[in-house]
Amino acid sequence: MHNIVIDTTVINNTVQPVILSGGSGTRLWPLSREKYPKQLLPLLGDDSLLQGTVRRVDGIDGVNLAAPMIVCNEEYRFVIAEQLRLMGKDGVIVLEPVGRNTAPALTLAALEASKAGHDPILLVMPADHVVIDNLAFQNAVREGTVLAAKGMVVTFGITPDCPxxxxxxxxxxxxxxxxxxxxxxxxxxxxKPDHETAQQYVDSGDYLWNSGLFMMRSSVWISAIQQCRSDIFxxxxxxxxxxxxxxxxxxxxKSEFEQCPSDSIDYAVMEKIAAGQSNLPEGVVIPLSAGWSDVGAWGSLWEVLPKDVHGNATQGDVMLTDCADTLAFSGGRLVACVGVTDLVVxxxxxxxxxxxxxxxxxxxxIVDSLKLQARSEGLLHRKVYRPWGWYxxxxxxxxFQVKRMMVKSGAKLSLQLHHHRxxxxxxxxxxxxxxxxxxSYLVTENESTYIPLGTKHRLENVGKMPxxxxxxxxxxxxxxxxxxRFDDHYGRL
Incomplete structure (x- = not known):
């Protein structure tokens, strides 16, 4: 039994945003890659999906909001920290040594949120979802806060508009x-139902889409996961x-977390709550109509993007002629489409x-095939982000290989050597x-230097510009x- 002492003399209705950032978004390839997944990408506007999730809870009337807590894979830690910095946001970033699904991720967050004797209300949000109507979302969260403060486990069900x-x-x-x-x-x-069953669900009016959004006190989740999955806890x-x-x-x-079974919040706890298992908290669902999407594939992204009169959605350098209901996305080069319908490019x-x-x-x-062939296009973009910048x-x-590199002001690479290049x-x-x-010497614009094979070396930006x-x-x-590596400012030894 975990020995957490809750200060019962203080009514703690602080809402702690918990953002789960573990997905890989393989259906949004080639934009989303395993080591740079969709939640880190700006798919709608200038913000990444993760930044949009953080910003979504800003300014909820009557809610005392804590700084965000993000649970993520180690691979993404520096990019996520940089995205928070660019927003001017402080936050706690909890690192998962390995992926173990959402129930263990939430359990880590609940333990971390409770460690100072606090018992905040956790607002659990996947990092890779889209909400168009932010006001409707915040109103639902405000309602959920009242119920979660009473010890209930709250989820939000999306009002379906199609089967x-x-x-x-x-x-x-x-x-x-x-x-x-x-x-x-x-x-x-x-x-997930077949089409005929989904149509029956929608027609009945008794079913909502499962959004993966939850609210509960940290102590309530800790108690529930202890009862339902003591091995995970x-x-x-x-x-x-x-x-x-x-x-x-x-x-x-790391070694302790590697022993953790993998399970989702739904399977581990929510289904048992719905079944009325004794000694578990009451579960409730609040309907939500807010233009929600999990952006699970290019088709769902097309649905939430602004469109022209012909149903076309575009981003980047795109030209269309006689096209309809098409999504065209350019990452840099001109994309031109002529006479196509219902395509994704x-x-x-x-x-x-x-x-x-x-x-x-x-x-x-396609992504599965790339992995089987050990092709880099399934894992990384050509442009790779590092804590010091990118290449x-x-x-x-x-x-031979040629790279263009950017090192941020004040940043430096590790002291390192290469055995083969x-x-x-x-x-x-x-x-x-x-x-x-x-x-140790300076190299300025239009100057060059050479690093022989097997030589210890380091590159540092001592200027004010990139x-x-x-x-x-x-x-x-x-x-x-x-x-x-022999010395690294970012702890990557």
């Missing part, structure tokens, strides 16, 4: 007449007790997708401090794992 087969459903029970909130008891959770508790602070990151025990620097809008769920098959693989051939650096913007062996360089690698092996 969608890509979502699970929640069957509503009796209306909670004793509360002003438009809330219902939960009769049952049902899996025990592993998470052990991992949390072994946590270490790494700058702004909370690192839980997505251009990135290293891949192009053309698909019929009705088949966009099958994009995952873009401009060209690659036998025994040498590097040539040409500064095209800014001023670099280069460490090469025992030497440092941009062209790096030419040459050698027998050019992969990123040919690196030995």
């Amino acid at each position: 969608e087969t890509g979502y699970g459903y929640i069957q509503t029970g009796a209306k909670l007449k004793e509360f002003s909130a438009d809330a219902f008891s939960i009769c049952r959770f049902v899996e 025990s592993a998470c508790d052990n991992a949390w007790r072994a946590e270490q602070l790494d700058g702004s990151f909370v690192r839980v025990g 997505v251009e990135t620097s290293d891949a192009i997708l053309v698909a019929h809008k009705s088949k966009t769920q099958d994009v995952k098959k 873009d693989s401009v060209d690659i051939g036998e025994r 040498a590097e040539h650096w040409v500064v095209v913007k800014g001023t670099a401090r280069v460490t090469r062996g025992e030497e 440092l941009e360089i062209i790096e030419v690698q040459s050698g027998a092996y050019l992969a990123e794992d040919d690196i030995e």
Whole structure:
């Protein structure tokens, strides 16, 4: 049993946003990649989906809002921290050593939120969803806060506008007449239906789409997961007790968390609540009509994007002639479409997708094939973000690779060496401090330097503007794992 002491002398109705950022978004390939998934991308406007999720709760009247807590994979930690910084937001970032689905992720968040003797109301949100009507969402959250403060587990069901087969459903029970909130008891959770069953659900008026949004006190979740899945709780508790602070990151025990079973919030707890299992809190569902989408595929993104009079949605450098109901996305180069209907065309620097809008769920098959062939296009973009900046693989051939690199002001790469390649650096913007062996010297615009194979070296931006360089690698092996680090500002040894 976890020994958390709740200060009962204080009524703590603080709402703690908990953003679960573990998905890979394979159906939005080639824009979403395993190591740079959809929640980190600006699919609607300038904000990434994660930034939009953080911003969604700003300014809820009458709600005392805590700084966001984000539970994410280690791979994304620096990008997420940078996105919060760009928003001017503080936050807690809890790192999962391995993916174990949403129930363990929420358990870590609940333990972290409770560690100072607090018992906040957790507002649990996936990082990769879209909500168009923010006011309607905030009104529903305000209602959910009242119910969660009373010890209930609240979920939000999306009012369906079509017989969608890509979502699970929640069957509503009796209306909670004793509360002003438009809330219902939960009769049952049902899996993704076939089209005929989905149509029956919509026609009945008793079913809502399962949104994956929840509210409950941290103590309520801890108690529920202990009762329903003590194995998950025990592993998470052990991992949390072994946590270490790494700058702004909370690192839980890796070996302890690896022992944790994988399960979702729905399977682990919510279905048991709906079934009326004894000693569990009451579960309620609040209907939500707010232009919600999980943006699970290109077709669903088309549905929420602004469209022209012919039903076309575009982003980037796109030209259309005699097209209808088409989504065209340009990541850089001009995309031109002529006389097409119901197509999805997505251009990135290293891949192009053309698909019929009705088949966009099958994009995952392409990603699976890329993984089987060990092709990098399934994992990474050509442009890869690092805590110090980014690099873009401009060209690659036998025994050489050319990269364009940007190093942020004040940032520096690790002190490192390579066993199989040498590097040539040409500064095209800014001023670099280069460490090469025992030497340390400045390299400015239009100057270059050479790093021999097997030599310890470091690159640092000592200027006020971004440092941009062209790096030419040459050698027998050019992969990123040919690196030995000796000192790293970002703890990547």
